[in-house]
Amino acid sequence: MPNSPGVTRGAAGDTLVLDYNDPAGLERAFTERGAEIAAVILEPVVGNMGVVVPTAEFLRATRSLTERHGAILIFDEVMTGFRVAYGGAQSLFSIRPDLTTLGKIVGGGLPVGAYGGRRDIMDHVLPAGRVFQAGTLSGNPLATAAGIATLKVLRDEQPYERLEQLSARLASGLDAGATAANVTHSVARVGSMLTLFFNPGPVTDWPSASRSDTARYARYFWNLIDRGIYMPCSQYEALFVSTAHSESDIDATIAAAREALAGEW
Numbered sequence: 003m004p005n006s007p008g009v010t011r012g013a014a015g016d017t018l019v020l021d022y023n024d025p026a027g028l029e030r031a032f033t034e035r036g037a038e039i040a041a042v043i044l045e046p047v048v049g050n051m052g053v054v055v056p057t058a059e060f061l062r063a064t065r066s067l068t069e070r071h072g073a074i075l076i077f078d079e080v081m082t083g084f085r086v087a088y089g090g091a092q093s094l095f096s097i098r099p100d101l102t103t104l105g106k107i108v109g110g111g112l113p114v115g116a117y118g119g120r121r122d123i124m125d126h127v128l129p130a131g132r133v134f135q136a137g138t139l140s141g142n143p144l145a146t147a148a149g150i151a152t153l154k155v156l157r158d159e160q161p162y163e164r165l166e167q168l169s170a171r172l173a174s175g176l177d178a179g180a181t182a183a184n185v186t187h188s189v190a191r192v193g194s195m196l197t198l199f200f201n202p203g204p205v206t207d208w209p210s211a212s213r214s215d216t217a218r219y220a221r222y223f224w225n226l227i228d229r230g231i232y233m234p235c236s237q238y239e240a241l242f243v244s245t246a247h248s249e250s251d252i253d254a255t256i257a258a259a260r261e262a263l264a265g266e267w
Contacts, residue, residue: 041073198241
């Protein structure tokens with residue numbers, strides 16, 4: 003793992019990087035170095051190499067292997083938390099991690115983050131325990147008030163059925179448009195997160211995602227910009243549907259995508 007700002011050489015050296023959706027590889031890692039593995043951290047739905055959907059076998063392996071070897075299972079739900087379901091991706095897949103991390107959603111879009119999990123783990127954090135955790139934005143009154151308001155709206159209005167309908171409509175339309183244009187592709191979606199991959203698929207991990215035709219995606223992106231549609235600017239960024247979108251917005255996007263996909267390449 004190359005060093006990056008904020009990641010020390012020691013931290014990088016102590017981190018094992020494994021392929022996503024590879025239960026056999028995870029099991030080998032635990033067989034070889036299980037006594038050294040403190041935790042397994044992953045996105046329950048990946049959003050930073052396009053949307054990559056976990057297999058049930060992989061998620062079951064993360065839970066069973068960590069329990070067997072006494073490691074902590076951490077779900078990074080910065081993208082999926084309160085987006086794909088009110089209970090996050092873990093509620094969709096019925097897999098309960100030991101710790102969960104969340105991002106700006108818990109601040110109503112303002113800069114703040116949160117983590118939480120099993121009581122016996124959280125009891126190690128001050129003031130109950132001896133692990134110190136603090137920061138400039140910890141408990142920021144504006145962010146926490148905005149976050150509480152956002153979570154109340156999500157709880158009371160339950161937008162997830164509508165998000166599912168809109169997202170399924172968009173995914174189906176993009177798939178049909180690419181098929182009609184004879185463009186090699188695959189579509190991945192979980193709830194309101196989706197990606198049109200310029201890749202025959204299946205896209206299950208980074209090695210398969212990295213075979214996408216990024217040059218073609220770039221042409222698709224700029225063709226859509228010319229038609230007034232702003233898609234994610236990278237093949238490897240997830241697309242998010244919002245309840246602010248209407249059926250007419252979705253249909254206009256599908257129509258523009260069909261034109262862009264059928265155009266000169």
